[in-house]
Amino acid sequence: MIIQQLHDHRVVLVNQDSFYRGLTAEELAHVQEYNFDHPDAFDTEQLLDCINTLKRGEPVQIPIYDFKTHQRCTDTFRKVNAADVVILEGILVFHDRRVRGLMNMKIFVDTDADVRLARRIRRDTVERGRDINNVLEQYAKFVKPAFDDFVLPTKKCADVIIPRGGDNHVAIDLIVQHIRTKLGQHDLCKIYSNVYVIQSTFQIRGMHTLIRDRETMKHDFVFYADRLIRLVVEHGLGHLPFTEKQVITPTGSVYTGVDFCKQLCGVSIIRSGESMENALRACCKGIKIGKILIHRDGDNGKQLIYEKLPRDIAERHVLLLDPVLATGNSAVQAIELLLQKGVPEARIIFLNLISAPEGIHVVCRRFPRLKIVTSEIDAALNEEYRVIPGMGEFGDRYFGTDDDGPDVIYDTPLKMSRHLN
């Protein structure tokens, strides 16, 4: 049902059943004694191989198991293409810790025992050519004990437990929604749960097209950068905690809403970060704004030159402002300083227009509790540490210093030299 509703070629299904071992001649001779519900009945190593291959983005050949002959087809396989979402289903998929470790979301479908038995009788007599006595015997001897020993205990490993199985339309809708959201996200958001890319619209794409176009003049660059910055700031503020608040409307009715978070502070990384201050001030009346200046010297050398922050910054939620995240070096320096000043990592929201994947890896690995809010994640950094496709030097384009000869060349740029020369 999930796959039907998603109707998306980026979703594939893998059944644990396909990994049933074929029975040996000896086992076949005593098939009534064979326990098909024991974890050993599956080739879990092969299942692990297949899922790992799919997770690497490669297609796999999955065996085909015949429930009537208890054998695998020797010459045919089912090809499963590389996909963004792999749904693995089966009665014992949570038994092996290694298999569980490969899952991003674990769903346990909880159904009453009588429903399970009734379904099984119907299926095995109609689809698998068994008689009812045989089904009941197998149930009592193997299926029920195995459920108690191997299936039920794994219920606690699940992230979500769904009662009533396929009849639970609300649960299925929720799962489908969740997968759709994940499919719409950038790969880095799937890896790091603390990275948020604002939902793209054609308006946003249009603004990005303008600020990235090298033909765009300063006036338009500033106008569209400001519009995008305002959206990022509004989105970032949405990640602050809130408290519930009730007000009385002019009709005398109660409106239950929320109260904005207090104790905020903006911190801009000079110089480009200062372009984001107005948007923050426009949203948060009277907000205090601190400044940090970092000197970029060569590829790695970063030096803190200047900082001026509110004395009580440790008690505040900090909105760190810098429109470009490239190598992440400037951001790391600035965040380290905030942590030294006693700001808890989880209270820092880094607001950003364009991020390079390299910078996201660096910042997220080092500060997993901080949030990054950005409007687009670009493809990469080039060998000169410029964001590609990028928008060139943000600061020079925004502040109009991009036609001063050597200053536009990125080579070992010294932030300070631009400001002091």
Ligand SMILES: Nc1nc2c(ncn2[C@@H]2O[C@H](COP(=O)(O)OP(=O)(O)OP(=O)(O)O)[C@@H](O)[C@H]2O)c(=O)[nH]1
């Ligand atoms: N008699 C018999 N039973 C088997 C054999 N292979 C698997 N089973 C039974 O089939 C069950 C697993 O099959 P599944 O089809 O995964 O069962 P399910 O997941 O509950 O239901 P489906 O939605 O129909 O797949 C186990 O409970 C086994 O008892 C077999 O070769 N012979």
Ligand SMILES: O=P(O)(O)OC[C@H]1O[C@H](OP(=O)(O)OP(=O)(O)O)[C@H](O)[C@@H]1O
């Ligand atoms: O992630 P990183 O590799 O550290 O690069 C990002 C930094 O580069 C830009 O500033 P720049 O040095 O160009 O100075 P500017 O703000 O004065 O333009 C940008 O505003 C960041 O601060």
Ligand SMILES: O=c1cc[nH]c(=O)[nH]1
């Ligand atoms: O491409 C880049 C990299 C760092 N800073 C910028 O402004 N642009």
